[in-house]
Amino acid sequence: xxxxxxxxxxxxxxxxxxxxxxxxxxxxxxxxxxxxxxxxxxxxxxxxxxxxxxxxxxxxxxxxxxxxxxxxxxxxxxxxxxxxxxxxxxxxxxxxxxxxxxxxxxxxxxxxxxxxxxxxxxxxxxxxxxxxxxxxxxxxxxxxxxxxxxxxxxxxxxxxxxxxxxxxxxxxxxxxxxxxxxxxxxxxxxxxxxxxxxxxxxxxxxxxxxxxxxxxxxxxxxxxxxxxxxxxxxxxxxxxxxxxxxxxxxxxxx
Amino acid sequence: xxxxxxxxxxxxxxxxxxxxxxxxxxxxxxxxxxxxxxxxxxxxxxxxxxxxxxxxxxxxxxxxxxxxxxxxxxxxxxxxxxxxxxxxxxxxxxxxxxxxxxxxxxxxxxxxxxxxxxxxxxxxxxxxxxxxxxxxxxxxxxxxxxxxxxxxxxxxxxxxxxxxxxxxxxxxxxxxxxxxxxxxxxxxxxxxxxxxxxxxxxxxxxxxxxxxxxxxxxxxxxxxxxxxxxxxxxxxxxxxxxxxxxxxxxxxxxxxxxxxx
Amino acid sequence: xxxxxxxxxxxxxxxxxxxxxxxxxxxxxxxxxxxxxxxxxxxxxxxxxxxxxxxxxxxxxxxxxxxxxxxxxxxxxxxxxxxxxxxxxxxxxxxxxxxxxxxxxxxxxxxxxxxxxxxxxxxxxxxxxxxxxxxxxxxxxxxxxxxxxxxxxxxxxxxxxxxxxxxxxxxxxxxxxxxxxxxxxxxxxxxxxxxxxxxxxxxxxxxxxxxxxxxxxxxxxxxxxxxxxxxxxxxxxxxxxxxxxxxxxxxxxxxxxxxxxxxxxxxxxxxxxxxxxxxxxxxxxxxxxxxxxxxxxxxxxxxxxxxxxxxxxxxxxxxxxxxxxx
Numbered sequence: 001x002x003x004x005x006x007x008x009x010x011x012x013x014x015x016x017x018x019x020x021x022x023x024x025x026x027x028x029x030x031x032x033x034x035x036x037x038x039x040x041x042x043x044x045x046x047x048x049x050x051x052x053x054x055x056x057x058x059x060x061x062x063x064x065x066x067x068x069x070x071x072x073x074x075x076x077x078x079x080x081x082x083x084x085x086x087x088x089x090x091x092x093x094x095x096x097x098x099x100x101x102x103x104x105x106x107x108x109x110x111x112x113x114x115x116x117x118x119x120x121x122x123x124x125x126x127x128x129x130x131x132x133x134x135x136x137x138x139x140x141x142x143x144x145x146x147x148x149x150x151x152x153x154x155x156x157x158x159x160x161x162x163x164x165x166x167x168x169x170x171x172x173x174x175x176x177x178x179x180x181x182x183x184x185x186x187x188x189x190x191x192x193x194x195x196x197x198x199x200x201x202x203x204x205x206x207x208x209x210x211x212x213x214x215x216x217x218x219x220x221x222x223x224x225x226x227x228x229x230x231x232x233x234x235x236x237x238x239x240x241x242x243x244x245x246x247x248x249x250x251x252x253x254x
Numbered sequence: 255x256x257x258x259x260x261x262x263x264x265x266x267x268x269x270x271x272x273x274x275x276x277x278x279x280x281x282x283x284x285x286x287x288x289x290x291x292x293x294x295x296x297x298x299x300x301x302x303x304x305x306x307x308x309x310x311x312x313x314x315x316x317x318x319x320x321x322x323x324x325x326x327x328x329x330x331x332x333x334x335x336x337x338x339x340x341x342x343x344x345x346x347x348x349x350x351x352x353x354x355x356x357x358x359x360x361x362x363x364x365x366x367x368x369x370x371x372x373x374x375x376x377x378x379x380x381x382x383x384x385x386x387x388x389x390x391x392x393x394x395x396x397x398x399x400x401x402x403x404x405x406x407x408x409x410x411x412x413x414x415x416x417x418x419x420x421x422x423x424x425x426x427x428x429x430x431x432x433x434x435x436x437x438x439x440x441x442x443x444x445x446x447x448x449x450x451x452x453x454x455x456x457x458x459x460x461x462x463x464x465x466x467x468x469x470x471x472x473x474x475x476x477x478x479x480x481x482x483x484x485x486x487x488x489x490x491x492x493x494x495x496x497x498x499x500x501x502x503x504x505x506x507x508x509x510x511x512x513x514x515x
Numbered sequence: 516x517x518x519x520x521x522x523x524x525x526x527x528x529x530x531x532x533x534x535x536x537x538x539x540x541x542x543x544x545x546x547x548x549x550x551x552x553x554x555x556x557x558x559x560x561x562x563x564x565x566x567x568x569x570x571x572x573x574x575x576x577x578x579x580x581x582x583x584x585x586x587x588x589x590x591x592x593x594x595x596x597x598x599x600x601x602x603x604x605x606x607x608x609x610x611x612x613x614x615x616x617x618x619x620x621x622x623x624x625x626x627x628x629x630x631x632x633x634x635x636x637x638x639x640x641x642x643x644x645x646x647x648x649x650x651x652x653x654x655x656x657x658x659x660x661x662x663x664x665x666x667x668x669x670x671x672x673x674x675x676x677x678x679x680x681x682x683x684x685x686x687x688x689x690x691x692x693x694x695x696x697x698x699x700x701x702x703x704x705x706x707x708x709x710x711x712x713x714x715x716x717x718x719x720x721x722x723x724x725x726x727x728x729x730x731x732x733x734x735x736x737x738x739x740x741x742x743x744x745x746x747x748x749x750x751x752x753x754x755x756x757x758x759x760x761x762x763x764x765x766x767x768x769x770x771x772x773x774x775x776x777x778x779x780x781x782x783x784x785x786x787x788x789x790x791x792x793x794x795x796x797x798x799x800x801x802x803x804x805x806x807x808x809x810x811x812x813x814x815x816x817x818x819x820x821x822x823x824x825x826x827x828x829x830x831x832x833x834x835x836x837x838x839x840x841x
């Protein structure tokens with residue numbers, strides 16, 4: 001299975017290399033939210049170096065975990081090409097994962113220079129130890145983002161408006177995941193809710209750990225536990241939704 | 255006159271088409287409300303921490319957000335459905351050829367003929383947000399300020415159209431360049447007072463790529479009353495950018511039809 | 516009076532030369548070099564009002580370029596072009612209202628979300644068709660093109676054949692006097708292509724319209740166009756009657772004979788064997804020897820059936836494309 005994914009990634013990385021201009025536009029869109037957040041909160045707290053450090057880390061996390069299953073997967077349902085994939089002797093999700101990782105590799109390659117530039121402009125210093133300690137949270141967060149977007153994209157079996165649904169998910173993500181404001185800046189009750197919901201685990205938690213904001217092991221472990229919990233829930237939902245969707249697809253036809 | 259009739263016909267047809275898909279309509283209304291809600295939530299979160307964002311109070315920022323909604327809605331309704339992805343749709347898929355052969359000005363057909371009336375929901379929401387901001391501030395603007403505000407909005411809309419046309423014109427010389435998305439992204443920068451951006455970027459946004467005009471200038475005009483020093487350049491800038499757009503479009507068409515050589 | 520006049524038409528595209536390596540790419544940014552690509556060279560022809568003419572040639576011969584020049588989409592590099600007395604490249608409204616350019620590859624432009632009827636009504640405003648004419652033309656087109664079931668449907672939901680019918684209706688609503696049809700039967704099935712041909716012929720006759728038609732399907736040309744203009748590598752190779760072209764290009768006829776006991780060696784002496792199956796043979800025989808060969812075969816062999824045929828148009832045209840018109 002991992003071999004299949006690796007093969008798929010290789011293919012997709014090569015295939016996307018021709019579309020570098022398009023990928024660049026995706027990077028610009030991804031980078032925008034964190035940059036605006038950085039400008040806003042730098043205007044509010046001009047002296048606090050945490051703001052810029054957090055947002056540079058968030059920018060990296062955002063660029064490296066972008067997911068576009070509403071395009072790469074749902075469109076296959078809409079135009080019926082998913083039928084070809086259903087006939088292959090491998091789970092359909094493998095291709096989706098391969099495409100996802102290939103796009104992320106390209107976006108990381110293009111996004112890291114932007115992050116460096118922003119970091120340089122705002123005088124940010126990320127420490128290696130903090131960045132390395134963020135790796136577990138980052139990996140779980142990246143998986144969580146993929147599973148969440150994929151879950152929303154599965155609604156394409158029932159509605160034509162999958163882009164709006166994913167857009168709604170994205171709004172929740174920027175609001176509660178830490179893009180509009182670092183979770184710590186949210187008003188009390190909203191912060192508590194944000195801590196529990198999966199969105200913080202997708203973006204804010206890895207960025208906070210990398211920015212050196214999370215002190216001690218206990219809060220990191222709590223965060224990882226939330227991530228793992230949500231991952232289980234979302235994957236279960238995705239599997240159920242996939243089964244129901246395929247049943248509907250094969251009954252109704254394309 | 256004929257253009258107005260054509261425009262009205264296109265708009266009515268699109269509106270009718272929209273109304274036939276009730277579920278989609280409902281969906282889009284709900285999403286627009288959520289979108290505005292998210293913007294408001296941002297302002298709420300910021301002002302829970304501070305009283306002033308780069309010199310703007312909470313009430314003022316609500317008016318700004320509302321104004322941004324108004325212009326975004328007009329852009330989405332009347333400009334984007336025509337000019338978005340112009341290199342792809344217009345040139346490579348041959349839509350421009352269709353327009354060139356129709357007996358009406360090609361620039362009108364390519365940049366204004368189609369519309370998505372549904373996006374005007376945002377317009378209503380924007381007005382509501384502005385009202386909210388003004389009520390919160392407790393100081394209703396004078397009629398003169400309102401007139402000047404409308405003038406700046408028209409200027410902003412004209413500049414938005416001109417920038418869209420200029421971007422589309424690039425496709426005549428570099429058909430592979432797809433700058434739309436960048437324009438859309440940059441547009442988002444206007445959602446907040448441009449005073450929050452640091453100096454080089456702020457100068458670019460004021461003079462070179464005038465996003466300040468989208469929300470910041472109209473809002474301060476509405477709240478603080480008209481200032482000749484702002485209105486004059488805004489209006490003349492709009493006229494200038496529109497003439498530039500028309501000129502570039504003509505040059506581009508001449509190149510497209512091979513009349514240059 | 517002529518409807519379309521083309522004299523000494525030249526069209527040359529300038530294509531930038533791009534190097535392969537990084538270095539060359541960079542240097543080409545500052546110092547662009549161009550290659551001149553001739554698309555149309557010294558083309559001249561004229562169409563009389565009401566004439567239906569086939570405009571044929573292999574891919575890349577310059578057909579579409581010529582049509583784009585005639586309809587006003589391209590500005591010719593040099594030469595004299597008049598369509599209904601106008602210079603097409605000026606694209607004046609009253610000129611555009613009198614012509615139609617229909618491409619089989621893009622039968623309908625504009626918004627795909629609207630219904631056919633909406634688009635027709637929009638077209639009425641755009642082309643200033645008086646309401647009375649609109650109703651009459653619409654009724655007629657609905658009848659002839661069998662549009663009744665299509666009117667309320669969205670353009671994007673139509674099949675290719677339906678799109679082509681809708682595209683024709685959109686263009687003929689304002690009754691153009693000159694029509695340029697570029698591959699109108701592209702991708703249509705047999706029924707669709709036949710409907711299309713019958714309709715174009717009918718319209719040209721009723722409205723007295725001038726039609727210039729390109730097609731890769733010789734059936735289109737053979738059934739619609741008494742006259743042919745054959746263009747290749749940007750130059751006119753032949754301009755005249757269809758049957759004369761066949762005679763000129765194909766100095767052979769085909770003899771189809773059924774002779775179960777014939778010996779292949781004997782037949783080979785009479786002419787080139789093109790086909791052979793189950794005692795039926797097809798021989799290619801020079802025109803002037805058809806009579807003599809037929810007589811000889813009939814006396815020498817036990818012939819059950821014999822027919823003399825013209826070479827199929829497809830083969831003739833293929834020869835013209837490959838070898839040129841001698």
